[in-house]
Amino acid sequence: MGNKIYIVGMGPGKEEMMTAEAVNALENADVIIGYTVYLDLLGRRFQGKELISTSMRQEEERCRLCFAQARKGKKTALVCSGDAGVYGMASLMYEIGKGYPDIELAVIPGVTAANSGAAVLGAPLNHDFCVISLSDLLTPWEIIEKRLLAAAEGDFAIALYNPSSHKRKDYLERACGILLRVIEPGRACGYVENIGREGTKAAVCTLEELKSARVNMFTTVFIGNSGSEIRNGKLITKRGYRVEGDIAVCGDN
């Protein structure tokens, strides 16, 4: 009774990129549940805990495990990479949580790949932006296509998640083809692989070149807006359209 499950965003991978709040939630847990790869990334620090990993496609099972552990009275944490509320498990936990009204949920935010990848590339999302996943496992391709067009027509900077997988090798090329209906081929773009993990690789290119970029499921892709530039290997999106002396929007609250 009165149990609470922490749904923890661990950031891109290395522990230094977790918030203290996230680290504390994991340290205070009796049991940490997550996808195998994420538990491995957590490293030795939490090896004293009971760790339960499930494989890639067993999200519902993973959630139910959390509630079962919490019902046993264990302090339970579910770990997600990046932010648990960005293509992560937060939503599914609330969904399944309908059956467990005695258990409270708390989401601990983390740094999502849009922001951690942007930091590697410079400042590609420094104005209004969209985040779109190219995975059509849970979303019909027609909706993805509609969103790509809307993002291009709105002149948003764009971060693309899940640009490729074993079964979807050509999805980034298809997405670029759709964007190229609206956006010029020379548009400044970039991508980052293994953000905050070993073997981080970043590259900048044009939208035309992005079509044939080698990406995988650990790559996040960035498409600039009409004012973005590549400079010294960095992808920079200007923070405004007018630059009148000192007048500027400040911060992100």
Add this chain to the structure above:
Amino acid sequence: MGNKIYIVGMGPGKEEMMTAEAVNALENADVIIGYTVYLDLLGRRFQGKELISTSMRQEEERCRLCFAQARKGKKTALVCSGDAGVYGMASLMYEIGKGYPDIELAVIPGVTAANSGAAVLGAPLNHDFCVISLSDLLTPWEIIEKRLLAAAEGDFAIALYNPSSHKRKDYLERACGILLRVIEPGRACGYVENIGREGTKAAVCTLEELKSARVNMFTTVFIGNSGSEIRNGKLITKRGYRVEGDIAVCGDN
């Protein structure tokens, strides 16, 4: 020579919501530069450092101060709230940095209000989403309007930054009016004030109700997509359109 400036995202406010990487960058700095309010939020931990604050609209001056300090050989950190690459100073630092080719820039990502606010509300951004600022200081209102319409037409979940200020009291109402051309009045929405700071307040409502919501410059506003729901005071955006057993998109890489 060879100096490096760290552009640090401090997250929403309290220190527990900073990453260790961000804390380390500030601890290793000789001088920390930032907007007065953010330096105050950092609290006592960094009071031994040289702290230089500038007021709200002096972004260019703040950047130039950083480069001047780094040229003196001081380890310099510029602090921004949230993530430095989301309506923050990263882009302007790269811009002004053209005049300082000897000085390297490194962006340390932080948790932006879209994600920290989402965590308070539940899971409002758990599918494709847009981030739009309603401030027209640096962006003509016509572009903001175009983006609001594109976001609505693309059925994105939306996070709105800077929904109000002293001079722009009716901007959220105007934005809702634009969204209501495309989106039904009953659409699930929410907003959070003072995320990660004292006096955090959250509310959920319909898009029609959002028009007259009391918001200020410390509020982040969330508009759900067509599948979003309000449940037990939480705003939940489903992670997909199809739910077929176990097939699911996993994580945010």
